[in-house]
Amino acid sequence: MLKRITIYFLVFLLSSVLNVHVSSASTLDTVSIGDATTFSKDHKCWYVSGRYWAVWGDGTNIVYSSSTDGINWETKTTMLSGIGIGDQGDTWFDGTYIHYAYCSSRRGDDILYRRGTPQSNGVISWSAAEQVAYDTPSEQRSFLATVCVDTGGYPFIAWVREYDGNHYPWLTKSAKNDGTWETAPGHIYQLSTTADYTWVTDVIPMTNGKVYALYGREDAQLRGRLWDGSVWDSSDQTCASQNLYKGWNFAAVAVNDEIHLTFREKTTQYIKYVNRKDNTWNTGNEINIETEKTEAEPALAKAGNVLYCFFIQGTDNAIYYRNSTNGGKWSSRYTLISEVLPSFEAAHQTAYYSSSNNEIGVMYLKNENPPYEIRFETLPVATPPPQEKEQEQQPIPYQLFSPYALGGATLVAVVATAIYLVRARKTKALKSSRIKG
Ligand SMILES: [Ca+2]
Ligand SMILES: [Ca+2]
Numbered sequence: 001m002l003k004r005i006t007i008y009f010l011v012f013l014l015s016s017v018l019n020v021h022v023s024s025a026s027t028l029d030t031v032s033i034g035d036a037t038t039f040s041k042d043h044k045c046w047y048v049s050g051r052y053w054a055v056w057g058d059g060t061n062i063v064y065s066s067s068t069d070g071i072n073w074e075t076k077t078t079m080l081s082g083i084g085i086g087d088q089g090d091t092w093f094d095g096t097y098i099h100y101a102y103c104s105s106r107r108g109d110d111i112l113y114r115r116g117t118p119q120s121n122g123v124i125s126w127s128a129a130e131q132v133a134y135d136t137p138s139e140q141r142s143f144l145a146t147v148c149v150d151t152g153g154y155p156f157i158a159w160v161r162e163y164d165g166n167h168y169p170w171l172t173k174s175a176k177n178d179g180t181w182e183t184a185p186g187h188i189y190q191l192s193t194t195a196d197y198t199w200v201t202d203v204i205p206m207t208n209g210k211v212y213a214l215y216g217r218e219d220a221q222l223r224g225r226l227w228d229g230s231v232w233d234s235s236d237q238t239c240a241s242q243n244l245y246k247g248w249n250f251a252a253v254a255v256n257d258e259i260h261l262t263f264r265e266k267t268t269q270y271i272k273y274v275n276r277k278d279n280t281w282n283t284g285n286e287i288n289i290e291t292e293k294t295e296a297e298p299a300l301a302k303a304g305n306v307l308y309c310f311f312i313q314g315t316d317n318a319i320y321y322r323n324s325t326n327g328g329k330w331s332s333r334y335t336l337i338s339e340v341l342p343s344f345e346a347a348h349q350t351a352y353y354s355s356s357n358n359e360i361g362v363m364y365l366k367n368e369n370p371p372y373e374i375r376f377e378t379l380p381v382a383t384p385p386p387q388e389k390e391q392e393q394q395p396i397p398y399q400l401f402s403p404y405a406l407g408g409a410t411l412v413a414v415v416a417t418a419i420y421l422v423r424a425r426k427t428k429a430l431k432s433s434r435i436k437g
Pocket of ligand 1 (some may be wrong): 041042043090146147202203
């Protein structure tokens, strides 16, 4: 009887380990606004110099903090004063430097860019003074800036311009890679001439100076355009056959030159996945990552060629995730955190772009109504070796398993051993009773 209970306990333990991430989430700040960490497509936390770093809008300023253990955070430092909403800008960590691009959205206010080195003492040492990346004309407005850096260290900023009473997605790039901004020839560049108030952009780096720009709007197909290192695609591409629910309901990462895209689809509000391989989007081959109605946009991060999609489903107070090696079969659904999340459409979870310190960090809002807590959680992931080949995407066997699956495999072994021992003892007892008899 005791042995049977032991086995049941081990099985229970096994299922627990497979499905539940033991949370150690910490609080960075308390804010009264809902768009402190927006958007999920962007990446406002990272790990470098022995510290976790995070950037958010506190309602008054854009601020940052850091932590050596991911639990105890330094008092926040103002990075940009007078812009308090997280969705007006973005950060990019290129492995050495942190880059930011922000705009206030006030008439005539410019897009501001700066590069700095996050240091082990918790201070960002700036490479140069804050730069004007786009001088917004006095009668126009600039919205929702997003930034990335190509393999040569040159920053690209995509954003939404308002002029003549309409909104359009645009992009600019710098001819400098030293922290100063000098607009490259041919930029600024218009990504789409379709006027729509719901445009949202993103931009991600590929190999050898290539960059891909993505721009979405409500109830329309996501569009994309490649910068091949010297020119932009003359016409843009359709990334998926199905429409976006909201303009910002997508998140993309590039693994070498392959782009992986997750988005929240209009009709079902499921989270879908599609990729772009050999310069072609697999349009029409979107697969469902989540087949229940989701409440918010997905966030996407990578650990080598393993993708991690973080999302919120139904009215559950939880952030879930699924992973996939190189966009192949997606895993079961795991729970990252189980906490009370905002009752509005999105908790705006934002993750690392790429794993670091064998982890992926995720920042999000906690509580149903204001004040919201800015929270941070880390997910342990396997460390993949560097990608040596640019073309081939060979799955590496141990990456097929999440740490939980490995933990689960260990427990399966323990359960099997326990069953074996119980049976062995029974057999032995039977044998000895036979001998005695
Ligand atoms: Ca971005
Ligand atoms: Ca201006």
